[in-house]
Amino acid sequence: MEIQLVHLEETDSTNRVLKELAREGAPEGTLVVADRQTAGRGRLGRSFFSPDGGLYFSLLLRPALPSFDTTLITTAAAVAGARAVDAFAVARPDYAGPTQIKWVNDLYLRERKITGILAEGLAQGEAFSVVLGVGINILPPEGGFPADIAQKAGSVTLTRDTDISPSEMKSRLLALFIREFEALYEALPDKRYLNEYRERSMLTGKTVSYEKDGLPHRGTVLGIDDEAGLLLDEGGETVCLRAGEVSVAFE
Ligand code: BTN
Numbered sequence: 001m002e003i004q005l006v007h008l009e010e011t012d013s014t015n016r017v018l019k020e021l022a023r024e025g026a027p028e029g030t031l032v033v034a035d036r037q038t039a040g041r042g043r044l045g046r047s048f049f050s051p052d053g054g055l056y057f058s059l060l061l062r063p064a065l066p067s068f069d070t071t072l073i074t075t076a077a078a079v080a081g082a083r084a085v086d087a088f089a090v091a092r093p094d095y096a097g098p099t100q101i102k103w104v105n106d107l108y109l110r111e112r113k114i115t116g117i118l119a120e121g122l123a124q125g126e127a128f129s130v131v132l133g134v135g136i137n138i139l140p141p142e143g144g145f146p147a148d149i150a151q152k153a154g155s156v157t158l159t160r161d162t163d164i165s166p167s168e169m170k171s172r173l174l175a176l177f178i179r180e181f182e183a184l185y186e187a188l189p190d191k192r193y194l195n196e197y198r199e200r201s202m203l204t205g206k207t208v209s210y211e212k213d214g215l216p217h218r219g220t221v222l223g224i225d226d227e228a229g230l231l232l233d234e235g236g237e238t239v240c241l242r243a244g245e246v247s248v249a250f251e
Contacts, residue, residue, distance in 0.1 A: 053139035080181035112154025
């Protein structure tokens, strides 16, 4: 994949910018990176806090795969992101890996979410594209995380005092991600990477809760199936979640 980099100091959302470029015919490999976002988008209509000190980017994919396989792309991105963070952080004194994946595609270190991934599909006539957006909190934000995410969010490094500059950190991490992701993406639909996804899965064996049709559910995570669905034991019955989000239930 030929990468064409567009660097912005500030934008509302790299996913929004890249979608616009995609509509204008930008090729696969177009990569929009921002130093900060004023309206970073998260999954399920949420926002993604995106101050200076993080890596925020969106990569344009024009897969030959049918659209229903977007899950393969996002789970491959989760594995690539986890590998990249580990390779980046392993030499640091505060390394706490291996990086774990919380189904579907959040990355966790020290039991804190350090990365979010939002893949958005775009149909143009017969053609289908995916805008793959990734946000990695590298440094702890100046002034800390906002109160609503302070208990959950974390960053790759524990301190803002680091031996290399933030921009050097961002370009290293970005290069590692692209290298890892490209290898997995080009091999799709080869699903062998799902074994690593399973090994990194932080939910396996845990009791989780979720809502379906307005009703609360609870189950124990059995694992991840071959379509990256979450397998749960709910009172003896095996249930598979294809999309959505679960929370770890505290007994
Ligand atoms: C989530 O955790 O719910 C997903 C967050 C995805 C954030 C990234 S940052 C770069 C790209 N641009 C956005 O507006 N969102 C994604």
